[in-house]
Amino acid sequence: MALIQETDYGTPFRIIDTTVTLEIDGRPVTVPAGTSIMRAAVGLGIQVPKLCATDSVEPFGSCRLCLVEIDGRRGTPASCTTPAEAGMKVRTSSPKLSRMRRGVMELYISDHPLDCLTCAANGNCELQDMAGVVGLREVRYGYEGANHLKSEKDQSNPYFTFDASKCIVCSRCVRACEEVQGTFALTIQGRGFASVVSAGGKNFLESECVSCGACVQACPTATLMEKSVIEKGQGEHSVITTCAYCGVGCTFKAEMQGNEVVRMLPYKDGMANHGHSCVKGRFSWGYATHPDRILKPMIRAKITDPWREVTWEEAIGHAASEFQRIQAEYGRDSIGGITSSRCTDEETYLVQKMIRAAFGNNNVDTCARVCHSPTGYGLKTTLGTSAGTQHFDSVEQADVIMVIGANPTDAHPVFASHMKRRLREGARLIVVDPRRTDLVRTPHVKADYHLPLRPGTNVAVINAMAHVVVTEGLVDEPYVKERCDMAAFDGWRKFVAEERNSPEAVEEITGVPAGDLRAAARLYATGGNAAIYYGLGVTEHSQGSTMVMGMANLAMATGNIGKLGAGISPLRGQNNVQGSCDMGSFPHEFSGYRHVSDDATRHLFEAAWQVPLQGDPGLRISNMIDAAIDGTFKGMYIQGEDIVQSDPNTKHLTKGMAAMECVVVQDLFLNETASYAHVFLPGSSFLEKDGTFINAERRIGRVRKAIPPKAGLADWEITMKLSEALGYPMPYKHPSEIMDEIARLTPTFAGVSYELLDRVGSVQWPCNEKAPLGTPVMHIGGFVRGKGRFMITEFIPTDERTTDRFPLVLTTGRILSQYNVGAQTRRTENNVWHHEDVLEIHPFDAENRGINENDLVALTSREGEITLHARISERMQPGVVYTTFHHAITGANVVTTEFSDWATGCPEYKVTAVQVRPTKKLSEWQQHYRETRRRTTQIMSETGAGD
Ligand code: SF4
Ligand code: SF4
Ligand code: SF4
């Protein structure tokens, strides 16, 4: 007797405790109540023919192919929409059913081109398969007069085509766009034979479509088809791996022909994405083979010299001897390095190991410094762990979702779809953001409250929410008493209850109407399971760490940590920013967030690495740059990180870079930072190596090598060679051995191995004896630190003030189609959606300055000036302007300030006082940038680099 677990798309944890037993084709089966007959049959290994049904969407019952017979019932019901009932006796095949199914197929085929042999889907087409399954041999209705055969092909989307002549109007695409993606871009227009799929009456490119590919995946025919498959044919073999873009960490099946990727298919068993994807992971992988990639190591004596291609041995030898010369001349601490959140855990672990063991200092840092370091600090201080508390699926149980300083539909799209599904089911939504993001109002989702705060006032808002909770008796007293440090709680309660923290008192500072803030706080505290999701709009502030602690206070006070549907989840940016932090990329911590001054931990690493280690924290990125300007820091190894484009105050940064004597850049492309490098080591893309990434929910997922490294070495092998040349060999034969070492030395990873990951797919740390299959939700039953610690979160306005000279506030963010500094996505077709960064400005501010749509404007701060085109938008509130930072020429960080989070030094990217005026010429910085790029291109063509 079989028992089937309900596994509808996106509801993998639905618990159904009532079961029914029925008989299908004479065999008994027990399934959860509500399961369709079709799914029940699958449990017995019986595949009922189908076309309009597919796992990823709810059944629809339109094709009539899945008919069955049920004893005692008239007619032939569709098995995909008929629920199994206790005692039912079902037949899935009979001469009558076969006849009916052939008739249905005949109708479909009569309106379908018969070009199977030349069709790109040949051999991988459900229509073709089903015609075979039902035994269709002839079509009596003739092919003339068909309704779709002459339809035009829509090729507007850069990645897939829509060939309506092949459409059987099964509606799977429409339902995928609605149910899986939540965009509602498609409809069925017309009725009966005249019905067609429509992207809102436009072509796909001009429609609301966000190119996620869910419809392409759902289509059972070649109607919606990847252009790469049409061009190259279908894959011959496949490799399961993890997306290298954002912190959602979607699993993909890379379909390959030899060493060429033909398609990236989101993997159904991927636990972060459950078979969904966004445009970047699904389609934007062309950068990996872009001609701009540098495939030969290069060196040069001065940064004004042309590059010279050399062998790996010469490049590595040169870098090592330069680092040794510098240390001999300027001292042990005169060099350092940066690990990459684009690289694998194993690779970042090796870089920090090399710096601590071979450089002999702790001068290692990572890009998390400029994004989520306050998350680590704030959550560790209050709860005891430097990471989010929940797995993504937890959102399925959330009753209230509060999104603060995050724009998931653009930056974390697959999780946004998951969240929107829960919102369509009825969860309530609070958005705290200066800008009216898509989530505030999107098809079938409307925020209950949008709190459009002034940039820089997060802490005042969270304190005011806490004020409401405390003064209106909404604290979960038993929870706090049982789990939290009561002395700290009493102090905090007194602090937030002060009148100066009330919504009314802070309204003028925050710009948020007190009534809305009060109502939102009440909803959060009393609406059931309440979950907080947040992004860089929280962390990239001078009070980033304070705000993280403020959210933890609020969640603890209302009992919203340590259970499904609640918690605090940072939506982490880069694919492996969680992993790079976990692996010990900060100057003060070994892997697993253990301080270098802790003797026991340090001795553990000294014993394992067979070398004495320093007990004092090393330099952060900003300290390294300051020291370079001061003349005491002379060499840097940068693994896959474009700090010149991504870090604040470009002028200061480039001054420091130019002052160094040996900068080694390891990357796919000659990025902006490489302009200041003396050695360039060609890196490897995620397709070219084995390893692991850790996503925003602490999930460790495998990255699997699909092709050999194009430049000959994977990143982990390059670091090994450099370390060896420095006299500290690290002889690993495979990244799995590096993970074994991480597991031996890091208690939260003690149970992790490639064998486990290959067996179960992925696990969330902590993964050890106590939790052999990982920990989806943390702090159940008690906090990791023991008692939860409430922290006083005094609001202190940033020192970056608006004045008559700089009256506007600039804040920054991301867009769906581009990624971060754009190194990857700018080298794909994604540029059709976003080919330049623009400045969003409210109509009121634009009119005051005589600015029209698309005018070139100068954006000036105390630090510098850039120029970009204006977009007039009511998404902004008056007084606030916004831009993205995906294009290097924009130089957004030329204008950002040096202010940073008090605890972690995370730059305050989200608040810069600026003025905007119309202009006719490019800024000085942009002219300089153009000239630098021109020179780089010239040098590349002279040396043949990148060919
Ligand atoms: S495009 Fe594909 S999925 Fe959509 S209705 Fe046509 S055949 Fe079905
Ligand atoms: S690609 Fe995604 S957004 Fe576009 S129509 Fe298909 S499902 Fe909808
Ligand atoms: S949501 Fe993030 S991880 Fe998933 S496919 Fe898109 S970019 Fe990749």
Ligand code: FES
């Ligand atoms: S698969 Fe059931 S009606 Fe189409």
